[in-house]
Every structure is written in C-alpha cells, then in structure tokens.
Amino acid sequence: MIPRRRLWFPLGIATLLLLFYYSWTAQDQYQWTDLGKPAQGPQEEHQADAVALDDDDYFWRKLPTHYPVQDMKPLPTGRPLALPKIQTTFGKESEYDRATRKERQQTVKKAFVRCWNAYKDNAMMSDELAPISGTTKDVFGGWGATLVDSLDTLWIMGLQEEFEEAVTAAAGIRFESTSLTTVNAFETTIRYLGGFLAAYDLSGDPRLLRKAREVGDMLYKTFDTPNRMPISRWDFDNAAQGGKQVAPEMALVAEVGSLCMEFTRLSLVTGDPKWYDATERIKEVFEEQQNTTQLPGMWPITVNPKDKLFNVDNTFGLGAMSDSTYEYLPKMHALVGGLIPSYQTMYEESMRTALKYNVFRPMVPDAPDILISGTVRVEKEGGKVGFNLEHQGQHLVCFAGGMLAVGGKLFENAEHLEAARKLVDGCIWTYKAMPHGIMPETFVMSPCKSDKECEWDELLWKRAVLRQADLNDLAAVDEADSIISEQRLPKGFTKIPDTRYILRPEAIESVFILYRVTGRTDLLESAWVMFEAIQKHTRTTLANAALSDVTVDSRPPKIDSMESFWMGETLKYFYLIFSEPDLISLDEWVFNTEAHAFKRLLP
Incomplete structure (x- = not known):
C-alpha cells in the first residue's frame, strides 16, 4: 500500500477533494460507512481495492449475456435502523468459570x-x-472447499500464520473449469462466495474480495435465463462455452431461496448492484406467492423457477431442502440494517404458520418441555383439507432454534424466544438420549396428546412403535419389545431411519446462538458434553470422521468422510461458544448458513 500512498500525495488538494466527493456519494448510496473493513482504513486504500476489482480479465465476464437485465434494481438506501440487541449483557464470571x-x-x-x-x-x-x-x-467443484470454508475459522481462532498461507493458496484457485458434470450453485454460493466474503470482512485482504467477485461473476451466469431465475443444478460446461440456459421446472426451495445473503453482501462491498438485483427478483416471487400456497405463510419443499410457480407442491417443513430459505429471512433483516422491511414480514408470516403446524411436543420420559420440528403434507379429499404432520425430527432442523432466537430478539417476539428455547432443549435432549451422546441424522418420535397432556405412557409409546413398523398397534406388546430391541430405540423414539452422524453443526449452532441470546450457563455445559462425545467417537489418526450408526452399543463405526462444514461450521461454533461474547458479536455480525460471518450494516 505504500507506493499507492506516495502516488496520491503529489496530486494535492484537488485530488483529496475529489476523493471526498466520491466517498460521500458512495456512502450515501451504498452505506460504505457500515460495511466493515473498507470504511475503517484510509480512503485511498478503499479506492485502490475497488479499482483492482474492476477486472475484465475474469473468465466469466468475457462470456456473452443472452438475457441481460433491462431494469437493474438499486441497492437499498437510507441510514440503517437501530435494531434491537440480539446478545444479552453478560455479567462478570468467576476466575474458575473463566x-x-x-x-x-x-x-x-x-x-x-x-x-x-x-x-x-x-x-x-x-x-x-x-x-x-x-x-x-472433490465433490464441490474441486476448488478447495475445505480450504475456503476454513478461512474465517482460521482468522477467528487467531491462527494468523496459517490464515496467510491459506489465503495465498486460495488466491490461486481457478474457477474456469471443474471436474464435475453438474455444479450445485447453492452449495457453491454458501461455501465459496460466503467463505471469501467472510474472510474479507474479517481481514480486509483485497485478494479475498477479488476471489469473491470472481466466484460472484461465475454464479451470476446461473441467472442468465429468459426470466432471470437461477439454475440450481448447473450445466457448467454449457455455460462456460457460452450456451443458452433455461431455469429448471423443479428445484428445491432452499437452493433457490438461499442466495440472497451472499449476493447482497457482495453487492454491498463492491457497490455493484447486479447480484442484489438477481436475488431481489427471487424474493419478490416468494413474497407474492407466500400466502397462495397450500399451507399459506410457508413455501413448499419444491418450486418451479422456469414458470415462477413457488406454490404447487404440498409438502412443507423447516428441515432438509427448505431450511435456509427461512433462516435467511431474519438474517437478511439484520444484514441490511432493516432497510428491506419485507424480510421481517415474510419471516413473521412463515413462522406464524410453522409454529402452528410444523412443531410438536414429543412424549418422552420425565416429560421435559421440549419441541421437535416435523414435516407437514397437505392432503385434499372430498372438498376437505387435512394437515398430516410427520413426527420425524432431523439433526439438520436443529438450526431452527437459533433462527427463532435471532428473530425473536430482532422483532421483540417473546413467543419466538420461547419456541427457540424449547427447540434447542429438544436437540440437547436428543443428544443425551442416544447411547453415545450423539444425535442421528433423522428419527421419529411419538407426540404428546397435547402440549398440556404429556405424561409418559409406555404402552402408548409401544403402540406407536408398532404403527411405525406398519403393524396393528393392538398387536402383542412383545412384538413392540422385539422391534425396540432390534432397532435399538431409546424410550420415546419410534424409529430411527438414518442412524448416521456426519459431523453436522446445526445443534451446536443453535446452542451457541441461544447462549449468546440468554447467557444460560447450562448451555455451556451441554456444548462441552456434546463436543467431548463427538470428539471421542469421530477422531481418527488423521482428523475426524462421520459415523454410520450412533445407535449401536459398541463403538460407532466410522465413514471415510469429513465434509468441509466440520471445520467451517461445527468446530467454529464450538470455539465461539467458549469465547468472549464480543468475539463475532451477533449485534455486529450475521452468519450465513455455512457459518460464514458477514458484517452487518449498523447506524
């Protein structure tokens, strides 16, 4: 940076006034003062970075655009709102506790x-x-997913030497080609674009913003369709050769509705509104059709981007295939400082429906006051509408407790905070109920008669086990006992369809968020018990491995797999819950669904 400063100095007062003018106009339009690192350094550093990013040599910029945007949507303007605090005020801890x-x-x-x-x-x-x-x-493009996912974890943990080495390596990743036939645009967005943006927000290293822009230009090509709707499972080679594209007739709602945080943040830090425009068009379709679905307030698990129909499917849930669409609603509100009010409205309407239809209290020993989130299928017959709730929980849906904690604080909604507590406690309970202290991927439980009538009834539980096995629930009890023994079902569980643990982060994510929101010290203890159990059973001679069956009495067998989110999310959240509360404060930062921290717009 020294040569640049020396270049600016002889230009004199006129240049300084010109810089002041550009700084003022950029601040007015794009809220530069709230974007983290760029506004903290000298103005000439910021301008130099912006020039370096204006690089027509990016491969994906050279390709023709078949369906250009005619009416680009501008970035939101105005001063960010003073939103309610998310984190609680932590008191002084004892020397022993510290x-x-x-x-x-x-x-x-x-x-x-x-x-x-x-x-x-x-x-x-x-x-x-x-x-x-x-x-x-190489399952995510062959572009070093674990490397990029780990960048901000390295910075947060104070591993500066390793971070510098990792950034140097990541700066050399080439996104012009891939070994994959089909690229998942959503996974690429949350891992690569999110990883580069977060590492840039934390460090201010312009190499990271350059890579974020490069990935952003690549992903922007998935929107080059006749109606500007994205292609989630992307034919990379066709696009790289300049071929025309059409949005698919079917896509998972999470893969369409979970691009807005990363695209908006990229537009904010570069001042280029094109990425914001791309996902704002998606948001408008979600907003228009939110109350026209078969479960008004929520969107189904699959949608039709080609025809912009997001209201046809009859299956609804907060878990797999839907999750981050809902997660991003309150997070977008925080990210942009409340400057896009529709995100609050969409969040409140979706959670009003979800809390009514998708969550249930399971019948388990000792009747703890917990909730589990399931999946609803809307069934129509003879002019009547029925809502069939499948009482299947998922490790992945444990994120919902953290989402409701954030939304409850941002929008001052006590009902959401209470639901967050019960959902997080439900995930903790499920961990503790398993023989090795680790939750499986999916499980089925028997619901209570009602929220008020939830006493443990062993006979009712066994009848529910029989029903899950497609047997008459009035069959002999010893048949249920045989199923319980054969399937290794802890009390309260009626089936465990997927017994794996794949190093997932969602449970510790919500435990961490609820701890920062409430300061409950028991959550620290729960987190530590979870970490010790996971570390004990997943550790290998090299690193950590997924488990194929957490229900067995003996040591759970390992799978030769360690997804990038283990280092990008799971270990990051375990580290942060034991950190000082001001390290990545939720009042200053917001996490994308891959646990990459973006700087919030602040007043």
Whole structure:
C-alpha cells in the first residue's frame, strides 16, 4: 500500500477533494460507512481495492449475456435502523468459570488445528480430506472447499500464520473449469462466495474480495435465463462455452431461496448492484406467492423457477431442502440494517404458520418441555383439507432454534424466544438420549396428546412403535419389545431411519446462538458434553470422521468422510461458544448458513 500512498500525495488538494466527493456519494448510496473493513482504513486504500476489482480479465465476464437485465434494481438506501440487541449483557464470571471456559476453547482449537494440518498435508486444494484413508475427494467443484470454508475459522481462532498461507493458496484457485458434470450453485454460493466474503470482512485482504467477485461473476451466469431465475443444478460446461440456459421446472426451495445473503453482501462491498438485483427478483416471487400456497405463510419443499410457480407442491417443513430459505429471512433483516422491511414480514408470516403446524411436543420420559420440528403434507379429499404432520425430527432442523432466537430478539417476539428455547432443549435432549451422546441424522418420535397432556405412557409409546413398523398397534406388546430391541430405540423414539452422524453443526449452532441470546450457563455445559462425545467417537489418526450408526452399543463405526462444514461450521461454533461474547458479536455480525460471518450494516 505504500507506493499507492506516495502516488496520491503529489496530486494535492484537488485530488483529496475529489476523493471526498466520491466517498460521500458512495456512502450515501451504498452505506460504505457500515460495511466493515473498507470504511475503517484510509480512503485511498478503499479506492485502490475497488479499482483492482474492476477486472475484465475474469473468465466469466468475457462470456456473452443472452438475457441481460433491462431494469437493474438499486441497492437499498437510507441510514440503517437501530435494531434491537440480539446478545444479552453478560455479567462478570468467576476466575474458575473463566479458566474452565478458556481451557475448553483451547481444546476445541487444538482439534481444529489437528484437522487443518491433516488437510493441508494430505488434501490441500482438494475439496475434502478422507480422514481414514488420507485420500482426497472433490465433490464441490474441486476448488478447495475445505480450504475456503476454513478461512474465517482460521482468522477467528487467531491462527494468523496459517490464515496467510491459506489465503495465498486460495488466491490461486481457478474457477474456469471443474471436474464435475453438474455444479450445485447453492452449495457453491454458501461455501465459496460466503467463505471469501467472510474472510474479507474479517481481514480486509483485497485478494479475498477479488476471489469473491470472481466466484460472484461465475454464479451470476446461473441467472442468465429468459426470466432471470437461477439454475440450481448447473450445466457448467454449457455455460462456460457460452450456451443458452433455461431455469429448471423443479428445484428445491432452499437452493433457490438461499442466495440472497451472499449476493447482497457482495453487492454491498463492491457497490455493484447486479447480484442484489438477481436475488431481489427471487424474493419478490416468494413474497407474492407466500400466502397462495397450500399451507399459506410457508413455501413448499419444491418450486418451479422456469414458470415462477413457488406454490404447487404440498409438502412443507423447516428441515432438509427448505431450511435456509427461512433462516435467511431474519438474517437478511439484520444484514441490511432493516432497510428491506419485507424480510421481517415474510419471516413473521412463515413462522406464524410453522409454529402452528410444523412443531410438536414429543412424549418422552420425565416429560421435559421440549419441541421437535416435523414435516407437514397437505392432503385434499372430498372438498376437505387435512394437515398430516410427520413426527420425524432431523439433526439438520436443529438450526431452527437459533433462527427463532435471532428473530425473536430482532422483532421483540417473546413467543419466538420461547419456541427457540424449547427447540434447542429438544436437540440437547436428543443428544443425551442416544447411547453415545450423539444425535442421528433423522428419527421419529411419538407426540404428546397435547402440549398440556404429556405424561409418559409406555404402552402408548409401544403402540406407536408398532404403527411405525406398519403393524396393528393392538398387536402383542412383545412384538413392540422385539422391534425396540432390534432397532435399538431409546424410550420415546419410534424409529430411527438414518442412524448416521456426519459431523453436522446445526445443534451446536443453535446452542451457541441461544447462549449468546440468554447467557444460560447450562448451555455451556451441554456444548462441552456434546463436543467431548463427538470428539471421542469421530477422531481418527488423521482428523475426524462421520459415523454410520450412533445407535449401536459398541463403538460407532466410522465413514471415510469429513465434509468441509466440520471445520467451517461445527468446530467454529464450538470455539465461539467458549469465547468472549464480543468475539463475532451477533449485534455486529450475521452468519450465513455455512457459518460464514458477514458484517452487518449498523447506524
């Protein structure tokens, strides 16, 4: 930066006044003063970075645009609102509590460093390390998914030397080609674009913004369709050769509705509204059709981008295939400082429906006051409409407690905060109920008669087990006992369809968020118990591995898999819950669905 400063100096007062003018106009239009690192450094540094980003050499910019935007939507203007605080005010902790917390934090950090070194030594620049065999996997484009996912974790953990090495490596990733036939645009967005943006927001390193822009230009091509709706499962080679594209007739709602945080943040830090425009068009369709679906207030699991029909399917849930669409509603409100009011409206309407139809209280021993989120199918017959709730929980849907905690604080909604508590406590309970203290991917439970009538009834539980096995629930009890023994069902569970644990982050994510929101010290203890159980059973000679069956009495068998979110999300949240509360404060930062932290617009 020194040569640039020396170049600016001789230009004199006139240039300084010109810079002041551009700074003022950019601040007025794009809220530069609230964008984190760029506004904190000298103005000439910011201008130099912006010039460096204006690079026509990017491969994806050279390709023709078949369906250009005719009416670009401008970025939101105005001063960001002073939103309610999300984090609680933490009191002074005892020396013993502080020492314990710091020791646990360092233990998590050591676990991360061990995995990072294993990845660096065995799989650097590949998407994933296979943690048992030491081989590599390329499942997310072959662009170093674990490397990019880990960038902001390295920074947050204070691993500056490793961070610099990782940034240098990541700056060399080339996004012109891939070994995959089809690229998942959503996964690419949350991992790569989110990873580069977060690392840039934290460090201010212009190399990271350059890579974010490069990935953004690549992903922008998925919107080059006749109606500007995106292609979620993308024919990369066709696009790279300049071929024409059409949005698909069917896509998962999460893969269409979960691009707005990353695209909006990229527009904010660059001042280029094209990415914001792209996802704002999607948001308008969601907004228009929200109350026209078969479960008004929510959107179904599948949608039709080609015809802009987001209201046809009859299956609704907060879990897999839908999750981050709902998660991003309150987070977008926080990200843009409340300057787009429709996100609050969409969130409140969707949660009004979800809390009425999608959550249930399970019947389990000791009757804890917990909730589980299931899936609803709307069935129409003879002019009547029925709502069939499947009482299947998912590890993935544990994110919902954190979402409701954030939304409850931002919108001062006590009902959402209470639901958040019950959902998070439900995930903690499920961890504790399993023989090794680790929740499976999916499970089915028997619901209580009502929220008020929830006493444990062993006979009712066994009848529910029989029904799940497609047997008459009046069959002999010993048949239920046989199923319970054969399937290793803890009390309260009626079936465990997917017994795996794949190093998922959603449970600790919501435990972390609820801790920052409430300050409940028991959540620290729950997090530590979870970490110890996971570390004990997933650790390999190299790193950590997914588990194929967490219900077995013996040691759970391992799978030769370590997805990038283990280092990008799971270990990051375990580290942050034992950190000082001002490290990535939720009042200043907001996480995308891959746990990448973006700087919020603040007044």
